[in-house]
Amino acid sequence: MLIIIEIKGTDWDKIRADRVKRNVQRHIRQLLGYLDTAISELEAGQWEGIAGALLYPARPASSETLACIETAAAEQAIMVTWYEEADWRR
Numbered sequence: 234m235l236i237i238i239e240i241k242g243t244d245w246d247k248i249r250a251d252r253v254k255r256n257v258q259r260h261i262r263q264l265l266g267y268l269d270t271a272i273s274e275l276e277a278g279q280w281e282g283i284a285g286a287l288l289y290p291a292r293p294a295s296s297e298t299l300a301c302i303e304t305a306a307a308e309q310a311i312m313v314t315w316y317e318e319a320d321w322r323r
Contacts, residue, residue: 235271235280238288239264245293245302253298257305260287264311286312 241260248256264285271283287306292315293299306313 235274235283236286237264237267237271237283238286239267240288241290243289244291245289245298246295248298250295250298253301254305257302261305261309261311265309284310284312286314288314288316291315291317 239260243256243260245253264287268283268285271280274280275283289302293302303313
């Protein structure tokens with residue numbers, strides 16, 4: 234299994250509400266571009282599967298912003314992770 238993680242430094246609380254969707258869609262397009270490069274390797278049997286994830290520093294305070302991000306990612310089967318919520322010491 235190949236997992237490609239796009240690490241972003243976006244502070245969603247500083248992004249205007251009318252720009253959230255555009256920004257997250259841009260992040261998703263970037264990640265899909267990386268995933269596309271692995272398709273030939275997947276077809277050649279090098280990987281059993283491929284998956285993508287977006288890693289952001291922190292969950293946004295706004296539930297509307299959070300829903301926009303998670304919905305857009307889910308539509309492309311992309312995982313979203315929040316750095317500050319992960320236990321990196323395990």
